[in-house]
Amino acid sequence: MRFMTPFAADERSKRVPLSAVPWKRIGGYFKPYRLLLALVVLVTACGAVVGALQPVMIRLIVDRALPQHRTDLLDQYVLMMLALVVGGGLLGVLQTYITSLIGQSVMNDLRVSLYRHLHRLSMSFYSKTKTGELLSRMTNDVQQLQSVVTDTYGSTINNLLTVTATIITMYALNAELATFSIIFLPLFILPTRQVGKATFRVRKATQERIGDLSAHLSETLSQSGALLIKVFGRQAEQTETFSGMSQSVKHLQMRQALIGRWFFMSISIITSAGPALIYFVGGHTLFGRPPSIGTLVAFTVFLTRLFGPIASLANLGVNVYGSVALFGRLFEYFDEQPEIADKPNAVQLEQPIGHVELTDVSFSYDQNRPILSHLSLVAEPGEMIALVGPSGAGKTTVSSLVARLYDPQTGAVRIDGVDLRDLTLLSLAKTIGVVTQETYLFHATLAENLRFAKPDATDEELVRAAQAAAIHEMIADLPDGYDTLVGERGHKLSGGEKQRIAIARMILKDPRIVLLDEATSALDSASERAVQDALAVLLKGRTSIVIAHRLSTIVDADRIYVIARGTVVEEGTHEALLRKEGLYANLYREQFERAVLDASDRDLPASVTIA
Numbered sequence: 001m002r003f004m005t006p007f008a009a010d011e012r013s014k015r016v017p018l019s020a021v022p023w024k025r026i027g028g029y030f031k032p033y034r035l036l037l038a039l040v041v042l043v044t045a046c047g048a049v050v051g052a053l054q055p056v057m058i059r060l061i062v063d064r065a066l067p068q069h070r071t072d073l074l075d076q077y078v079l080m081m082l083a084l085v086v087g088g089g090l091l092g093v094l095q096t097y098i099t100s101l102i103g104q105s106v107m108n109d110l111r112v113s114l115y116r117h118l119h120r121l122s123m124s125f126y127s128k129t130k131t132g133e134l135l136s137r138m139t140n141d142v143q144q145l146q147s148v149v150t151d152t153y154g155s156t157i158n159n160l161l162t163v164t165a166t167i168i169t170m171y172a173l174n175a176e177l178a179t180f181s182i183i184f185l186p187l188f189i190l191p192t193r194q195v196g197k198a199t200f201r202v203r204k205a206t207q208e209r210i211g212d213l214s215a216h217l218s219e220t221l222s223q224s225g226a227l228l229i230k231v232f233g234r235q236a237e238q239t240e241t242f243s244g245m246s247q248s249v250k251h252l253q254m255r256q257a258l259i260g261r262w263f264f265m266s267i268s269i270i271t272s273a274g275p276a277l278i279y280f281v282g283g284h285t286l287f288g289r290p291p292s293i294g295t296l297v298a299f300t301v302f303l304t305r306l307f308g309p310i311a312s313l314a315n316l317g318v319n320v321y322g323s324v325a326l327f328g329r330l331f332e333y334f335d336e337q338p339e340i341a342d343k344p345n346a347v348q349l350e351q352p353i354g355h356v357e358l359t360d361v362s363f364s365y366d367q368n369r370p371i372l373s374h375l376s377l378v379a380e381p382g383e384m385i386a387l388v389g390p391s392g393a394g395k396t397t398v399s400s401l402v403a404r405l406y407d408p409q410t411g412a413v414r415i416d417g418v419d420l421r422d423l424t425l426l427s428l429a430k431t432i433g434v435v436t437q438e439t440y441l442f443h444a445t446l447a448e449n450l451r452f453a454k455p456d457a458t459d460e461e462l463v464r465a466a467q468a469a470a471i472h473e474m475i476a477d478l479p480d481g482y483d484t485l486v487g488e489r490g491h492k493l494s495g496g497e498k499q500r501i502a503i504a505r506m507i508l509k510d511p512r513i514v515l516l517d518e519a520t521s522a523l524d525s526a527s528e529r530a531v532q533d534a535l536a537v538l539l540k541g542r543t544s545i546v547i548a549h550r551l552s553t554i555v556d557a558d559r560i561y562v563i564a565r566g567t568v569v570e571e572g573t574h575e576a577l578l579r580k581e582g583l584y585a586n587l588y589r590e591q592f593e594r595a596v597l598d599a600s601d602r603d604l605p606a607s608v609t610i611a
C-alpha cells in the first residue's frame with residue numbers, strides 16, 4: 001500500500017512557460033467546431049450591442065422623457081428597455097447553449113480519443129501506471145478542463161465584445177468622461193487580480209488534496225484494500241492518515257471561503273466607488289462641458305457593466321494557465337507510444353494451423369535484467385506442451401511473448417512460420433486464447449461475460465459452451481440463470497466456478513492456440529475434477545502451452561520444457577525426464593512424490609499443485 005504524505009508535491013504545481021504551450025495541438029481539438037465558434041462570436045456580439053444600448057435608454061429616459069413629462073416617450077423607452085433586457089437574456093441563453101455544446105463536444109472527443117489511445121498502449125504502460133491516477137485523469141481532469149475551457153473561452157469572447165461595445169458607446173456619448181473612466185479602471189482592477197490569483201492557488205491546492213483523498217479512498221476502501229487493512233489490523237493508522245488529508249482539505253476550503261468573502265467585499269466597494277467618482281467628476285464639471293444628468297446616470301451603469309468583464313479579462317492568464325496545465329497532463333498520455341503496434345504491411349493469419357515456435361529468444365522487461373536468454377521451444381499443431389520450472393524462471397514471460405504482450409529483444413516468436421511482428425494484432429488475438437490464473441469477470445450478467453468472447457453467440461451456443469465447461473448446471477440452478485449479475489470481479493462465484501466460466505468463455509472463442517496458466521490455488525477434489533474435465537474439452541485438438549502446476553497435466557503433456565534462469569534446461573516426456581535424473585526429476589520429487597505417496601490409498605490426486 002502506498003503511503004501518502006498529505007502535502008506531497010504534485011506535478012500539477014509545475015509551471016509550464018506559455019511559450020511551451022502546445023497551442024496548435026489544443027486548437028486542433030476545437031477545429032471541427034469552428035462554425036459553431038463563429039456563431040458564438042456573432043451571438044455574443046449581438047448580446048454586447050443589446051447590453052450597451054440599455055444605458056443609452058436610461059439616458060434618454062432621464063434626459064428627455066422625465067424632464068419634459070413626455071409619458072408617450074417614457075412608454076416607448078421603457079418598452080424598448082424591456083425588449084432589450086428580454087432580448088439580451090435570450091441571447092445569453094443561446095450563447096451558453098453554444099459554448100457548452102462546443103466545450104462538452106471537445107471534452108467528449110478528448111475523452112474518447114484518450115480511451116482509444118490507452119487501449120492501443122502496450123502492457124508495459126499498464127504495469128508502470130497506477131490505475132487510480134489513470135482514472136482520475138480520465139474523469140476529473142477532463143471534467144475540470146471542460147469547466148475551465150467552457151468558462152474561459154465563453155466568457156472571454158463575451159467580455160471582449162462587451163468591453164468593446166460599452167467603450168464605443170461611452171465615447172459616442174461623452175469622450176472626456178469615457179477617457180476618465182478608462183484611465184481609472186485599472187485602479188479598480190488590480191486588487192481583483194490579486195484576489196483572483198490567490199483564489200486560483202487555493203482552489204488548485206484544494207483539488208490536489210481532494211485528488212489525494214480520493215486516491216486514498218479508492219485504494220483503502222476497495223475490496224482487496226479493506227481486506228488487507230483488516231487482516232493486518234491497520235485501521236487506526238489508515239484512519240489517521242485519512243484524517244490528516246481531510247484536515248488539510250478543511251483548512252484549504254476555509255481559506256477559499258474567506259478569500260471569496262474578501263473578493264465580494266472588494267467588488268462591492270469598487271463597484272460603489274466607481275459611480276461615486278463619476279458623479280463627483282461630472283458634478284464638478286472637471287472636464288470640458290458639463291454632462292447631462294442622463295449621461296452621468298448612464299455612465300454609472302456603463303462602469304458597472306465594464307467592471308466584471310475587465311476583471312475577468314485581467315484574470316484570463318490565470319485561467320488559461322490552469323487549462324494548459326490540465327491539457328498538458330492529458331497530452332502526457334497521448335504522447336505514450338504503443339510499443340506493440342501493427343506494422344504497415346502486417347498480414348492476417350488466415351486459417352491458422354497452430355504451429356508455435358520460439359527461436360533463440362532473449363528478453364528483458366527493463367533492458368537491465370535479462371529475463372529470458374536464448375530460449376527455444378516448439379509446439380506442433382494440436383500438441384500440448386507444459387512449461388515447468390522454479391518460481392520466477394520466466395514461464396509467464398514466455399506465455400506473454402507468445403500472446404505478443406511484449407516483443408523479444410532478439411530471436412523470434414513465430415506462429416505457422418510467421419514472425420508475430422509481421423501479423424496484425426487483431427488476427428493474433430483471434431488465434432490465441434489466454435486463460436490466466438486469476439479469472440477476471442466484468443460486472444455484468446453471466447451471459448454478457450460469456451459473450452465477451454463471441455458477441456454474436458446464440459443462446460444455444462452459450463449453453464453448449466457452458467455444458468462443455470461443466471458449468472451449465474450450476475448456472476441453470478441460479479434463480480436468474482444466465483442473466484445472473486456477476487459481482488465486482490466475479491466475487492459472487494467460487495474459485496472453481498470462475499475458472500470454469502473462463503474456460504467456457506474460451507471454448508466460445510474457439511482459438512487455435514491456447515495459453516493456459518494453471519491455477520495454483522487448490523480446489524476441493526470435486527470442483528478440481530470438474531475444472532480438469534472442462535480443460536480437457538478446451539484443449540482437445542488445439543495447440544496449447546500450459547504453465548503447468550498439476551501433475552495430471554504434466555503427465556499428459558506431449559512434451560515438457562523445464563525452464564530455469566530464463567532458458568530451457570531440459571525437455572522431453574515425463575518418463576524420459578525422470579530417467580534423466582536432472583532438474584525435472586528433483587522438482588518432481590520435491591513437489592509431487594510426497595503428495596502422491598500421501599494419497600497412494602486414493603485415486604491419483606488431480607489436485608496436486610506446485611505452489
Ligand SMILES: Nc1ncnc2c1ncn2[C@@H]1O[C@H](COP(=O)(O)OP(=O)(O)OP(=O)(O)O)[C@@H](O)[C@H]1O
Pocket residue numbers: 127365366371389390391392393394395396397398
Ligand atoms: N512486468 C514486469 N516488469 C518487470 N519484471 C517482471 C515483470 N513481470 C515479471 N517480471 C520478472 O521476470 C521474472 C520472470 O517472471 P515470470 O512471471 O515470467 O516467472 P514465472 O516462471 O512465471 O514465475 P511463477 O511460477 O512464480 O509465476 C521475475 O523475476 C519477475 O520479477
